[in-house]
Amino acid sequence: MSTLIGLALAVTVTGYPKSLRKPMRLWVRGLLIQPFSFVLFSLRGQIPDWLSIIVGNILLIIAFAHVSQALRAYNRKSQLNALMFAIFGITIVGVILLTYVWPTLLGRITLISLVLAVLAGIGVDAIYRGQHRITRPEHMVATMLLVGIVIMMVRILYAPDAGLIELTTSSPMQGIVFTYGSLLPVIATSGFLLMCGERMNEDLSRLATIDSLTGVYNRRTLTELAGKAITASKRHGRALSLLILDIDHFKRINDEFGHEAGDLALCRVVEIMRSTLRESDLTARLGGEEFVAILPDTDEASAFVLAERLREELAASNFSISGWPVPLRASIGVGSLGPTISDLETLMRETDRAMYSAKRGGRNRVAAASSLEKVQGGLRQGQPEASSESY
Structure with missing residues (x-):
């Protein structure tokens, strides 16, 4: 059953996200x-002991190690390669000693049970340690591993019957162990596939709300979140402001350095916005x-002061492409809720007008929506638009 499930999954892996x-x-x-480890265990006495005991146990440990590493990779945790090699080394040396130097089935059972419990614990730790939300399928897989830990601990404490000279000899404890060994691949794999399905749904949901290039919200999500923020601000009588930032001469970056450079510039702007x-x-x-x-x-x-600081941070970013300095300049419009601006549509429109006012005033400036009429009045009289320092 494990082989069939493994082969079926191997065929479908390429259809999953990278x-x-x-x-x-x-x-x-x-x-x-x-499965190969269980086949070797079942052939004890018909094949050499180094195959049925040493290789069989090593394969079992390697199989469980892959499960633990798979759970760590799923939750984007680093692979514990050094620890795994240490576990393999201890297993190999221990099994050899307990087979040929101090032959004892109880010793081998204790060693392998302890190693399997440690590997299962690593898998449980990969699921529960972190900041992510634990899903029901993850609880399901973790529960199977925790059951395995309990069984292994009981197995260590439960001394085999005097007549138990072979691993496959019938006994209540061996029945529990092999039953668990046959159920684990089926139940845990079902849980793991459900985990992958939920991750895919989460990624699709994230892609629907996040701009794929820069990692910030997209326009549709902005409309939803901004509407909620405005409603909350009006309900509690709190201030709320909006910034609209447009990178100056961005087309020049694309024309001179290529669209990949433009993408890097966009990501750098977002990085500076987040830090500011x-x-x-x-x-x-x-x-x-x-x-x-x-x-x-x-x-x-306060929003105007913040916008000025953001503009200065962009100008001082020392952004470069292939060693060539590329100045990052931006025109920023500032708008706030008030008596004449009470909804998102009006706030966006007035802030956008302020941003274009900064563009017309020479770029690399900040303009406020409340000063727009005064600035436009000055322009009608032939006066230059005031710079951001005059606001």
């Missing part, structure tokens, strides 16, 4: 290796080289 292929391949290898803004602020990409930041509990004056 992020899941490594854990699935590790899991499949474990499934395909484990607060954790409570929401950042989204409207499209192209245009970004939005929602600033809860922030009035226009």
Whole structure:
């Protein structure tokens, strides 16, 4: 059964997302290796002891190690290669000594049970240690591993009958062990596949809300979150501001250095926005080289100061492509909720007008929506638009 399940999964691995292929391949290898160990155990007395005892036990340990490593890879944890090699070494030396130097079945059972319990514990640790939300399939797999740990501990404490001279000799404890060994691949694999299915759903949901290039929210998600933030601000009588940032001369970066360079520039801008803004602020990409930041509990004056700091951080970023310096400049519009701006559509429109006012004023500037009429009045009289320092 383990072989059939392993072969079936091996055929379908390439159909899964790249992020899941490594854990699935590790899991499949474990499934395909484990049956060979039981075959070797069952041939005890018909094949040399070094095959049925030493190789059989080593294959069993390798199979369980692959399961533990698969769970670590699934939760994006580093592989414990050094620890695994140490476990293999201890197993090999221990089994050889307890087979040829101090022959004792009880000693081998104790050693292998302890090693299997440790490997199962590594798998449980991979599931529960971390910041991610534990899903029901993960609980299912962890429960199977925890049951295995309990069985192995009881097996260590339960001395075999005097007549138990072969591993396959019938006894209640051996019946429990081999029953668990036959059920684990089926139940745990079902749980693991459900885990992979939930991960795929999470990734699809994330892709629907996140801009794939920069990792910030996309426009559709921005509309939803901004609407909720505005409703909450109005309900509690709190300030809320909006920034619209447009990278200056972005087309020039694409034309001179290529679109890959433009992508790097966009990611660098997002990195600077995240480091400059607060954790409570929401950042989204409207499209192209245009970004939005929602600033809860922030009035226009404070938002303007923050926008100025963001503009300065971009200008001082020392961004370069293949050793060539590429200046990052941005025009930023600032808008806030107020008597004349009470909904998202109006806030976006007025903030966008402020951003274009900064563009017309010479770029690399910050402009506030509340000063827009004064600036436009000055332009109608033939006066230059005020720079950001005059606000």
